[in-house]
Amino acid sequence: MIKFVSSNRHKFEEIxxxxxxxxxxxxWINLKYEEVQEDSIEKISWESCNRLTSKIGxxxxxxxxxxxxxxxxxxxxxxxxxxxxxxxxEGILKLLEGKKRNATFVTVISYWDGEQxxxxxxxxxxxxxxxxxxxxxxxxxxxxxxxxxSKTASLLSIEEKNEVSQRGKAMIRFIEYLKNA
Amino acid sequence: MIKFVSSNRHKFEEIxxxxxxxxxxxxWINLKYEEVQEDSIEKISWESCNRLTSKIGxxxxxxxxxxxxxxxxxxxxxxxxxxxxxxxxEGILKLLEGKKRNATFVTVISYWDGEQxxxxxxxxxxxxxxxxxxxxxxxxxxxxxxxxxSKTASLLSIEEKNEVSQRGKAMIRFIEYLKNA
Numbered sequence: 001m002i003k004f005v006s007s008n009r010h011k012f013e014e015i016x017x018x019x020x021x022x023x024x025x026x027x028w029i030n031l032k033y034e035e036v037q038e039d040s041i042e043k044i045s046w047e048s049c050n051r052l053t054s055k056i057g058x059x060x061x062x063x064x065x066x067x068x069x070x071x072x073x074x075x076x077x078x079x080x081x082x083x084x085x086x087x088x089x090e091g092i093l094k095l096l097e098g099k100k101r102n103a104t105f106v107t108v109i110s111y112w113d114g115e116q117x118x119x120x121x122x123x124x125x126x127x128x129x130x131x132x133x134x135x136x137x138x139x140x141x142x143x144x145x146x147x148x149x150s151k152t153a154s155l156l157s158i159e160e161k162n163e164v165s166q167r168g169k170a171m172i173r174f175i176e177y178l179k180n181a
Numbered sequence: 182m183i184k185f186v187s188s189n190r191h192k193f194e195e196i197x198x199x200x201x202x203x204x205x206x207x208x209w210i211n212l213k214y215e216e217v218q219e220d221s222i223e224k225i226s227w228e229s230c231n232r233l234t235s236k237i238g239x240x241x242x243x244x245x246x247x248x249x250x251x252x253x254x255x256x257x258x259x260x261x262x263x264x265x266x267x268x269x270x271e272g273i274l275k276l277l278e279g280k281k282r283n284a285t286f287v288t289v290i291s292y293w294d295g296e297q298x299x300x301x302x303x304x305x306x307x308x309x310x311x312x313x314x315x316x317x318x319x320x321x322x323x324x325x326x327x328x329x330x331s332k333t334a335s336l337l338s339i340e341e342k343n344e345v346s347q348r349g350k351a352m353i354r355f356i357e358y359l360k361n362a
Contacts, residue, residue: 039263086258087256087276095276180327
Protein backbone atom coordinates (compact mmCIF):
# COMPACT_ATOMS: atom_id res chain seq x y z
CA MET A 1 0.00 0.00 0.00
CA ILE A 2 1.35 3.34 -1.08
CA LYS A 3 0.22 6.85 -0.16
CA PHE A 4 -0.20 9.65 -2.68
CA VAL A 5 -0.13 13.16 -1.24
CA SER A 6 -1.90 15.92 -3.17
CA SER A 7 -4.74 18.39 -2.82
CA ASN A 8 -5.61 17.83 -6.47
CA ARG A 9 -8.38 15.34 -7.26
CA HIS A 10 -7.54 15.27 -10.99
CA LYS A 11 -3.99 14.16 -10.28
CA PHE A 12 -5.20 11.38 -8.01
CA GLU A 13 -7.68 10.12 -10.62
CA GLU A 14 -4.99 9.81 -13.25
CA ILE A 15 -2.52 8.22 -10.89
CA UNK A 16 -5.05 5.80 -9.46
CA UNK A 17 -5.97 4.58 -12.96
CA UNK A 18 -2.36 3.60 -13.63
CA UNK A 19 -1.75 2.06 -10.22
CA UNK A 20 -4.91 -0.08 -10.38
CA UNK A 21 -4.00 -1.32 -13.84
CA UNK A 22 -0.71 -2.46 -12.34
CA UNK A 23 -2.30 -4.07 -9.32
CA UNK A 24 -0.97 -1.54 -6.82
CA UNK A 25 -3.22 -0.29 -4.03
CA UNK A 26 -3.05 3.36 -3.07
CA UNK A 27 -4.48 5.78 -0.56
CA TRP A 28 -5.07 9.41 -1.39
CA ILE A 29 -3.87 11.81 1.29
CA ASN A 30 -5.75 14.98 0.41
CA LEU A 31 -3.32 17.51 1.82
CA LYS A 32 -2.09 20.89 0.68
CA TYR A 33 1.59 21.15 1.54
CA GLU A 34 4.02 24.02 1.35
CA GLU A 35 6.17 24.45 -1.75
CA VAL A 36 9.28 26.56 -2.19
CA GLN A 37 9.79 29.10 -4.97
CA GLU A 38 12.32 27.58 -7.34
CA ASP A 39 12.77 27.58 -11.08
CA SER A 40 13.41 23.82 -11.04
CA ILE A 41 10.44 21.47 -10.75
CA GLU A 42 12.78 18.71 -9.53
CA LYS A 43 13.96 20.83 -6.64
CA ILE A 44 10.44 21.95 -5.63
CA SER A 45 9.23 18.36 -5.67
CA TRP A 46 12.25 17.10 -3.70
CA GLU A 47 11.94 19.81 -1.04
CA SER A 48 8.20 19.18 -0.60
CA CYS A 49 8.81 15.46 -0.18
CA ASN A 50 11.65 16.03 2.25
CA ARG A 51 9.52 18.25 4.46
CA LEU A 52 6.70 15.70 4.61
CA THR A 53 8.80 12.68 5.63
CA SER A 54 8.29 13.22 9.36
CA LYS A 55 4.62 14.06 8.90
CA ILE A 56 3.34 11.29 6.63
CA GLY A 57 5.56 8.33 7.50
CA UNK A 58 7.06 5.94 4.98
CA UNK A 59 5.95 4.85 1.51
CA UNK A 60 4.42 8.00 0.14
CA UNK A 61 4.90 9.93 -3.04
CA UNK A 62 3.89 13.27 -4.46
CA UNK A 63 4.36 14.87 -7.82
CA UNK A 64 4.94 18.29 -9.24
CA UNK A 65 4.08 19.14 -12.82
CA UNK A 66 4.59 22.12 -15.04
CA UNK A 67 4.28 23.18 -18.65
CA UNK A 68 7.25 24.89 -20.26
CA UNK A 69 6.60 27.06 -23.31
CA UNK A 70 9.75 27.82 -25.24
CA UNK A 71 8.55 31.08 -26.87
CA UNK A 72 7.76 32.42 -23.37
CA UNK A 73 11.19 31.62 -21.90
CA UNK A 74 9.76 28.39 -20.47
CA UNK A 75 6.95 30.21 -18.65
CA UNK A 76 4.77 29.21 -16.75
CA UNK A 77 7.02 26.33 -15.52
CA UNK A 78 6.95 25.75 -11.76
CA UNK A 79 4.20 28.34 -11.28
CA UNK A 80 1.82 26.64 -13.72
CA UNK A 81 -0.85 26.28 -11.07
CA UNK A 82 -0.86 29.94 -9.96
CA UNK A 83 -0.75 31.15 -13.56
CA UNK A 84 -3.62 28.84 -14.52
CA UNK A 85 -5.68 30.32 -11.65
CA UNK A 86 -5.00 33.90 -12.77
CA UNK A 87 -4.49 34.52 -16.49
CA UNK A 88 -5.56 30.97 -17.39
CA UNK A 89 -5.51 29.33 -20.80
CA GLU A 90 -6.95 32.47 -22.38
CA GLY A 91 -3.92 34.42 -21.17
CA ILE A 92 -1.52 31.80 -22.56
CA LEU A 93 -3.20 31.95 -25.98
CA LYS A 94 -2.96 35.75 -25.94
CA LEU A 95 0.76 35.63 -25.07
CA LEU A 96 1.43 33.17 -27.91
CA GLU A 97 -0.18 35.23 -30.67
CA GLY A 98 2.26 35.14 -33.57
CA LYS A 99 4.76 32.99 -31.68
CA LYS A 100 6.09 29.44 -31.92
CA ARG A 101 3.69 27.08 -30.15
CA ASN A 102 5.79 24.16 -28.98
CA ALA A 103 5.67 23.25 -25.31
CA THR A 104 6.96 20.55 -22.96
CA PHE A 105 4.95 19.12 -20.10
CA VAL A 106 6.99 17.73 -17.22
CA THR A 107 6.12 15.67 -14.14
CA VAL A 108 8.53 14.85 -11.36
CA ILE A 109 7.49 12.21 -8.84
CA SER A 110 9.28 12.17 -5.49
CA TYR A 111 9.01 8.97 -3.48
CA TRP A 112 9.99 8.46 0.17
CA ASP A 113 10.50 4.81 1.02
CA GLY A 114 11.38 5.48 4.65
CA GLU A 115 15.10 5.76 4.00
CA GLN A 116 15.61 7.90 0.94
CA UNK A 117 13.90 10.08 -1.64
CA UNK A 118 13.85 8.86 -5.21
CA UNK A 119 12.67 10.85 -8.22
CA UNK A 120 11.03 9.69 -11.44
CA UNK A 121 10.54 12.07 -14.32
CA UNK A 122 8.23 12.08 -17.31
CA UNK A 123 8.23 14.47 -20.25
CA UNK A 124 5.79 15.00 -23.10
CA UNK A 125 6.40 17.29 -26.03
CA UNK A 126 3.48 18.94 -27.77
CA UNK A 127 2.01 22.15 -29.12
CA UNK A 128 -0.35 24.78 -27.78
CA UNK A 129 -3.62 24.76 -29.72
CA UNK A 130 -5.06 27.89 -31.35
CA UNK A 131 -8.08 27.92 -29.09
CA UNK A 132 -9.51 26.31 -25.97
CA UNK A 133 -11.08 22.86 -26.36
CA UNK A 134 -13.29 22.02 -23.41
CA UNK A 135 -13.72 18.42 -22.29
CA UNK A 136 -12.15 16.87 -19.24
CA UNK A 137 -10.89 20.30 -18.16
CA UNK A 138 -7.83 20.07 -15.96
CA UNK A 139 -5.17 22.77 -16.03
CA UNK A 140 -3.57 23.27 -19.42
CA UNK A 141 -5.17 20.17 -20.98
CA UNK A 142 -7.74 22.22 -22.97
CA UNK A 143 -4.90 23.91 -24.93
CA UNK A 144 -2.18 21.22 -24.98
CA UNK A 145 -1.97 18.78 -27.92
CA UNK A 146 0.45 15.98 -27.00
CA UNK A 147 2.80 14.80 -29.74
CA UNK A 148 1.27 11.98 -31.75
CA UNK A 149 -2.29 13.06 -30.98
CA SER A 150 -4.56 15.23 -33.10
CA LYS A 151 -6.54 16.72 -30.24
CA THR A 152 -6.01 18.41 -26.90
CA ALA A 153 -5.46 16.34 -23.76
CA SER A 154 -8.85 17.55 -22.48
CA LEU A 155 -10.55 15.55 -25.25
CA LEU A 156 -8.79 12.28 -24.35
CA SER A 157 -10.10 9.77 -21.81
CA ILE A 158 -8.03 9.29 -18.66
CA GLU A 159 -6.67 6.03 -20.14
CA GLU A 160 -5.76 7.67 -23.47
CA LYS A 161 -4.16 10.60 -21.72
CA ASN A 162 -2.11 8.40 -19.40
CA GLU A 163 -0.61 6.61 -22.40
CA VAL A 164 1.01 9.77 -23.72
CA SER A 165 1.16 12.17 -20.79
CA GLN A 166 4.20 13.22 -18.79
CA ARG A 167 2.42 12.05 -15.61
CA GLY A 168 1.71 8.65 -17.18
CA LYS A 169 5.35 8.28 -18.25
CA ALA A 170 6.69 9.24 -14.82
CA MET A 171 4.28 6.77 -13.23
CA ILE A 172 5.42 3.93 -15.50
CA ARG A 173 9.04 4.52 -14.45
CA PHE A 174 7.99 4.67 -10.82
CA ILE A 175 5.96 1.45 -11.08
CA GLU A 176 8.86 -0.35 -12.79
CA TYR A 177 11.01 0.63 -9.83
CA LEU A 178 8.40 -0.53 -7.30
CA LYS A 179 8.03 -3.92 -9.00
CA ASN A 180 11.76 -4.52 -8.85
CA ALA A 181 12.35 -3.09 -5.37
CA MET B 182 23.07 49.61 12.59
CA ILE B 183 20.51 47.58 10.74
CA LYS B 184 20.98 44.79 8.19
CA PHE B 185 19.02 44.56 4.95
CA VAL B 186 18.90 41.12 3.37
CA SER B 187 18.34 40.91 -0.38
CA SER B 188 20.01 39.71 -3.55
CA ASN B 189 18.62 42.73 -5.39
CA ARG B 190 20.87 45.75 -5.79
CA HIS B 191 18.00 48.01 -6.95
CA LYS B 192 16.06 47.36 -3.77
CA PHE B 193 19.09 48.17 -1.63
CA GLU B 194 19.70 51.44 -3.50
CA GLU B 195 16.15 52.63 -2.88
CA ILE B 196 16.15 51.55 0.72
CA UNK B 197 19.57 53.02 1.43
CA UNK B 198 18.47 56.41 0.07
CA UNK B 199 15.60 56.57 2.58
CA UNK B 200 17.63 55.26 5.52
CA UNK B 201 20.46 57.75 4.95
CA UNK B 202 18.02 60.64 4.70
CA UNK B 203 16.76 59.57 8.12
CA UNK B 204 20.23 59.18 9.62
CA UNK B 205 20.07 55.39 9.90
CA UNK B 206 23.10 53.31 9.00
CA UNK B 207 22.59 50.07 7.16
CA UNK B 208 24.54 47.09 5.86
CA TRP B 209 23.51 45.22 2.77
CA ILE B 210 23.61 41.45 3.15
CA ASN B 211 23.63 40.30 -0.45
CA LEU B 212 22.00 36.92 -0.01
CA LYS B 213 19.50 34.92 -2.00
CA TYR B 214 17.20 33.17 0.44
CA GLU B 215 14.48 30.60 -0.05
CA GLU B 216 10.88 31.73 -0.46
CA VAL B 217 7.71 29.67 -0.15
CA GLN B 218 4.96 29.55 -2.77
CA GLU B 219 2.03 31.46 -1.34
CA ASP B 220 -0.58 33.78 -2.78
CA SER B 221 -0.03 36.23 0.07
CA ILE B 222 3.00 38.52 -0.06
CA GLU B 223 2.73 39.05 3.73
CA LYS B 224 3.05 35.34 4.37
CA ILE B 225 5.98 34.85 1.99
CA SER B 226 7.83 37.76 3.59
CA TRP B 227 7.10 36.54 7.14
CA GLU B 228 8.23 32.97 6.39
CA SER B 229 11.45 34.16 4.75
CA CYS B 230 12.23 36.36 7.74
CA ASN B 231 11.44 33.59 10.19
CA ARG B 232 13.79 31.17 8.46
CA LEU B 233 16.67 33.65 8.51
CA THR B 234 16.51 34.55 12.20
CA SER B 235 19.03 31.88 13.25
CA LYS B 236 21.27 32.59 10.28
CA ILE B 237 21.57 36.38 10.28
CA GLY B 238 21.22 37.33 13.95
CA UNK B 239 19.21 40.24 15.24
CA UNK B 240 18.23 43.55 13.70
CA UNK B 241 17.70 42.63 10.11
CA UNK B 242 14.90 43.19 7.66
CA UNK B 243 13.91 42.04 4.24
CA UNK B 244 11.11 42.96 1.92
CA UNK B 245 8.89 41.31 -0.60
CA UNK B 246 7.14 43.27 -3.33
CA UNK B 247 4.62 42.46 -5.98
CA UNK B 248 2.39 44.14 -8.50
CA UNK B 249 -1.28 43.16 -8.58
CA UNK B 250 -3.21 43.78 -11.77
CA UNK B 251 -6.96 43.65 -11.27
CA UNK B 252 -7.90 42.73 -14.86
CA UNK B 253 -5.56 39.71 -14.61
CA UNK B 254 -7.02 38.39 -11.34
CA UNK B 255 -4.22 40.12 -9.43
CA UNK B 256 -1.51 38.41 -11.48
CA UNK B 257 1.56 38.51 -11.26
CA UNK B 258 1.39 39.11 -7.47
CA UNK B 259 3.87 37.10 -5.41
CA UNK B 260 5.53 35.70 -8.54
CA UNK B 261 6.29 39.15 -9.98
CA UNK B 262 10.00 38.41 -10.15
CA UNK B 263 9.69 35.09 -12.03
CA UNK B 264 7.10 36.53 -14.40
CA UNK B 265 9.29 39.56 -15.07
CA UNK B 266 12.17 37.21 -15.97
CA UNK B 267 10.03 35.20 -18.40
CA UNK B 268 7.22 37.06 -20.21
CA UNK B 269 8.45 40.46 -18.96
CA UNK B 270 6.78 43.83 -19.42
CA GLU B 271 6.07 43.01 -23.04
CA GLY B 272 3.99 40.03 -21.95
CA ILE B 273 2.06 42.13 -19.44
CA LEU B 274 1.20 44.71 -22.12
CA LYS B 275 0.04 41.93 -24.42
CA LEU B 276 -2.21 40.43 -21.72
CA LEU B 277 -3.74 43.84 -21.01
CA GLU B 278 -4.78 44.63 -24.59
CA GLY B 279 -8.33 45.92 -24.39
CA LYS B 280 -8.50 45.53 -20.62
CA LYS B 281 -8.68 47.84 -17.60
CA ARG B 282 -5.18 49.00 -16.70
CA ASN B 283 -5.28 49.74 -12.98
CA ALA B 284 -2.71 48.04 -10.77
CA THR B 285 -1.54 48.08 -7.17
CA PHE B 286 2.08 47.78 -6.13
CA VAL B 287 2.66 46.33 -2.67
CA THR B 288 5.73 46.02 -0.44
CA VAL B 289 5.84 44.14 2.83
CA ILE B 290 8.85 44.65 5.09
CA SER B 291 9.55 42.00 7.73
CA TYR B 292 11.83 43.04 10.59
CA TRP B 293 13.42 40.77 13.18
CA ASP B 294 14.53 42.67 16.26
CA GLY B 295 15.92 39.60 18.02
CA GLU B 296 12.65 38.81 19.78
CA GLN B 297 9.84 39.14 17.29
CA UNK B 298 8.97 39.73 13.65
CA UNK B 299 7.17 42.93 12.76
CA UNK B 300 5.70 43.80 9.39
CA UNK B 301 5.28 47.15 7.67
CA UNK B 302 3.27 47.49 4.50
CA UNK B 303 3.19 50.07 1.73
CA UNK B 304 0.77 50.29 -1.17
CA UNK B 305 0.73 52.43 -4.30
CA UNK B 306 -2.10 52.54 -6.78
CA UNK B 307 -1.41 53.30 -10.41
CA UNK B 308 -1.98 52.29 -14.02
CA UNK B 309 -0.10 50.20 -16.54
CA UNK B 310 1.19 52.37 -19.39
CA UNK B 311 0.45 51.60 -23.04
CA UNK B 312 4.07 50.92 -23.84
CA UNK B 313 7.46 50.41 -22.22
CA UNK B 314 9.33 53.55 -21.11
CA UNK B 315 12.99 52.82 -20.53
CA UNK B 316 14.95 54.77 -17.93
CA UNK B 317 16.04 53.47 -14.56
CA UNK B 318 14.84 50.00 -15.56
CA UNK B 319 13.91 47.89 -12.57
CA UNK B 320 11.17 45.29 -12.75
CA UNK B 321 7.78 46.70 -13.66
CA UNK B 322 8.86 50.36 -13.32
CA UNK B 323 9.03 50.88 -17.12
CA UNK B 324 5.27 50.19 -17.41
CA UNK B 325 3.91 51.40 -14.03
CA UNK B 326 2.64 54.98 -13.67
CA UNK B 327 2.12 55.72 -9.96
CA UNK B 328 -0.99 57.68 -9.02
CA UNK B 329 -0.29 61.41 -9.04
CA UNK B 330 2.56 61.11 -11.55
CA SER B 331 2.38 61.56 -15.29
CA LYS B 332 5.20 59.18 -16.15
CA THR B 333 6.37 55.67 -15.38
CA ALA B 334 8.42 54.97 -12.28
CA SER B 335 11.42 54.18 -14.51
CA LEU B 336 11.55 57.86 -15.50
CA LEU B 337 11.64 59.13 -11.90
CA SER B 338 14.83 59.63 -9.88
CA ILE B 339 15.31 57.35 -6.87
CA GLU B 340 14.28 60.26 -4.59
CA GLU B 341 11.13 61.02 -6.64
CA LYS B 342 10.21 57.34 -6.79
CA ASN B 343 10.67 56.85 -3.05
CA GLU B 344 8.20 59.66 -2.36
CA VAL B 345 5.35 57.84 -4.06
CA SER B 346 6.37 54.19 -4.19
CA GLN B 347 5.01 51.33 -2.11
CA ARG B 348 8.57 50.56 -0.99
CA GLY B 349 9.08 54.17 0.11
CA LYS B 350 5.79 54.14 2.05
CA ALA B 351 6.59 50.86 3.80
CA MET B 352 10.04 52.22 4.69
CA ILE B 353 8.56 55.41 6.20
CA ARG B 354 6.32 53.32 8.47
CA PHE B 355 9.27 51.13 9.41
CA ILE B 356 11.50 54.14 10.17
CA GLU B 357 8.78 55.75 12.31
CA TYR B 358 8.68 52.55 14.32
CA LEU B 359 12.49 52.42 14.67
CA LYS B 360 12.63 56.03 15.85
CA ASN B 361 10.08 55.37 18.59
CA ALA B 362 11.38 51.93 19.59
